[in-house]
Structure formats: structure tokens, C-alpha cells
Amino acid sequence: MKRVVGTIVLSSMVLFACNAKGNSETSQSGQEEAPKASKSDVSYAVGMALGKSVKSTGIELDYNAFMKGFRETLEGKKLKLTEEQANSYIQEALTAAQTKKAEANKAAETKFLAENGKKPGVVTTASGLQYEVITEGTGAKPSATDTVKVHYVGTLIDGTTFDSSIERGTPANIPLDGVIPGWSEGLQLMSVGSKYKLYIPSSLAYGEGGAGDVIPPNSTLIFEVELLGIEGNESTK
Incomplete structure (x- = not known):
């Protein structure tokens, strides 16, 4: 799970951080700086980053199960799955989502041509x-x-x-x-x-x-x- 989920989370955070840096550099060029973000704003921003990254994979989520896993991981509780199990499930879901997308694209291509x-x-x-x-x-x-x-x-x-x-x-x-x-x-x-x-x-x-x-x-x-x-x-x- 560290390998797959970590990659998803890291790529999301890096993307948003790069965008934020660009905005910061703009503000330093003489424009008024935006007020510092509240805890709520930061939390929402992290959710945006994760949501965008997960959406790009094409994996369909059960939101209740997703939030439970997310919360229990953050709170350091005993987790339902081992890291190996979680990694295996995510890899399986990624493969299935990619196959589904490829098949849909092939059908659209055949019809278009x-x-x-x-x-x-x-x-x-x-x-x-x-x-x-x-x-x-x-x-x-x-x-x-x-x-x-x-x-x-x-x-x-x-x-x-x-x-x-x-x-x-x-x-x-x-x-x-x-x-x-x-x-x-x-x-x-x-x-x-x-x-x-x-x-x-x-x-x-x-x-x-x-x-x-x-x-x-x-x-x-x-x-x-x-x-x-x-x-x-x-x-x-």
C-alpha cells in the first residue's frame, strides 16, 4: 500500500504544491498576498488533491469504505488490511480500470473510423x-x-x-x-x-x-x- 497509495498521494501533493509555488511567486512580484489558509482550507485542499489523483486512475470507490480507511489510517487505529493486501487490491483495481478504459476507447475508435x-x-x-x-x-x-x-x-x-x-x-x-x-x-x-x-x-x-x-x-x-x-x-x- 505504501508503494501504490504513497505514489498517488505524493503525486497529488507535488502537483498542488507546484501550483501553489507559482501563485506565491506571482504574489511576490508586487501583488497582495492571499490570507493564510485555515485548517479547514488546508484539509479541503488535501481532499481536492487526493480526489483529482484518484479520479484520474478510473477506480470506482465506495465512499464510506474509503473514508473509514482514510480516517483509521490517520488516527493510527488497527487496520482491516495488511499493506500487502491493500497494495494487491489497488493494483487489481488499477488494472481493471485501465482495461475497461482501453476497451471503451477501442470501441469508440472502431465506430469513429x-x-x-x-x-x-x-x-x-x-x-x-x-x-x-x-x-x-x-x-x-x-x-x-x-x-x-x-x-x-x-x-x-x-x-x-x-x-x-x-x-x-x-x-x-x-x-x-x-x-x-x-x-x-x-x-x-x-x-x-x-x-x-x-x-x-x-x-x-x-x-x-x-x-x-x-x-x-x-x-x-x-x-x-x-x-x-x-x-x-x-x-x-
């Missing part, structure tokens, strides 16, 4: 990549080993933006032999000056594992990409 592939202008390649031409350029096409200069916005099928070079205000230089297969395939279809919308199945992206907290398991990734240039190709700059 089937419907999206029927839309006018959407082309599906042999690998399963789907793309749509927004603007067709007239420049050179990159090869699988080229580094390309692009602007892009990446979203999930629910519309969540997870990455955007446009928001950062700087185009990205990306080696096509160092990215997910769907990106490499999609960019090689494009001529410099083109803007495409790529619909990349999870099998050509991050698969069942996802990518940290940013890309859930079995996620189709949607990229609106503008190919600005190819490194080393003077005619494309």
Missing part, C-alpha cells in the same frame, strides 16, 4: 490511415528519412487538443524516421505547401499503452498538418 471513412473526401490507405486534403501544395514530397518543418494541431476524437505547434507559435522540425508510423506515412503523402487532416488509428500511433496522461490507450489521433518545408531541400524553404 468506420463512420469517418465514409465521409466525402476522406481517403483510407492500406495501413488504415485516413486522410483528408485541405490544401494541395506543389512542392517536393519528403522521404521516410527526411526531417520536415510543419505546423500542426493534434486532437483526440472527443475534440481534446493535446498538442499544437500553432499555440506555441513556432513550427516544429520533425524527423520522419523518429515519429509514430501514422505521422511518417501521412507526411510522405504531402507536398510542401499542403495542408492535410490525418486520422491516425491507435495501431499506427501509441496503441494499447497510450502515452502517459496525454494520450489514453487505444486512441485515434487527429492531426491538422501544414507541411512548410523539408530540411536540406532549398527549393522548399
Whole structure:
């Protein structure tokens, strides 16, 4: 339990502490400092941190049992479970929650790609990549080993933006032999000056594992990409 619960609690507290530090630094720049927190405020803040962290795991809780375990641990009472038992139960619940989420995402992905592939202008390649031409350029096409200069916005099928070079205000230089297969395939279809919308199945992206907290398991990734240039190709700059 120390290993699993400790990690959850620590990550929650570190996140909130970092946010608090940022706010503190802002206040030190000349703004009025907020009044010191009461015991009630601190208690609520800890609850927020724990709640956010547990929610992110997808584990469904019995609130009465949760509060009992929380209270008895804080009060130093004899606990119902050993640390080994608690750790085992939490690991089992985490695995079940992750499996459930992955299965739901896979079903949503299958439905989305089937419907999206029927839309006018959407082309599906042999690998399963789907793309749509927004603007067709007239420049050179990159090869699988080229580094390309692009602007892009990446979203999930629910519309969540997870990455955007446009928001950062700087185009990205990306080696096509160092990215997910769907990106490499999609960019090689494009001529410099083109803007495409790529619909990349999870099998050509991050698969069942996802990518940290940013890309859930079995996620189709949607990229609106503008190919600005190819490194080393003077005619494309």
C-alpha cells in the first residue's frame, strides 16, 4: 500500500504544491498576498488533491469504505488490511480500470473510423490511415528519412487538443524516421505547401499503452498538418 497509495498521494501533493509555488511567486512580484489558509482550507485542499489523483486512475470507490480507511489510517487505529493486501487490491483495481478504459476507447475508435471513412473526401490507405486534403501544395514530397518543418494541431476524437505547434507559435522540425508510423506515412503523402487532416488509428500511433496522461490507450489521433518545408531541400524553404 505504501508503494501504490504513497505514489498517488505524493503525486497529488507535488502537483498542488507546484501550483501553489507559482501563485506565491506571482504574489511576490508586487501583488497582495492571499490570507493564510485555515485548517479547514488546508484539509479541503488535501481532499481536492487526493480526489483529482484518484479520479484520474478510473477506480470506482465506495465512499464510506474509503473514508473509514482514510480516517483509521490517520488516527493510527488497527487496520482491516495488511499493506500487502491493500497494495494487491489497488493494483487489481488499477488494472481493471485501465482495461475497461482501453476497451471503451477501442470501441469508440472502431465506430469513429468506420463512420469517418465514409465521409466525402476522406481517403483510407492500406495501413488504415485516413486522410483528408485541405490544401494541395506543389512542392517536393519528403522521404521516410527526411526531417520536415510543419505546423500542426493534434486532437483526440472527443475534440481534446493535446498538442499544437500553432499555440506555441513556432513550427516544429520533425524527423520522419523518429515519429509514430501514422505521422511518417501521412507526411510522405504531402507536398510542401499542403495542408492535410490525418486520422491516425491507435495501431499506427501509441496503441494499447497510450502515452502517459496525454494520450489514453487505444486512441485515434487527429492531426491538422501544414507541411512548410523539408530540411536540406532549398527549393522548399
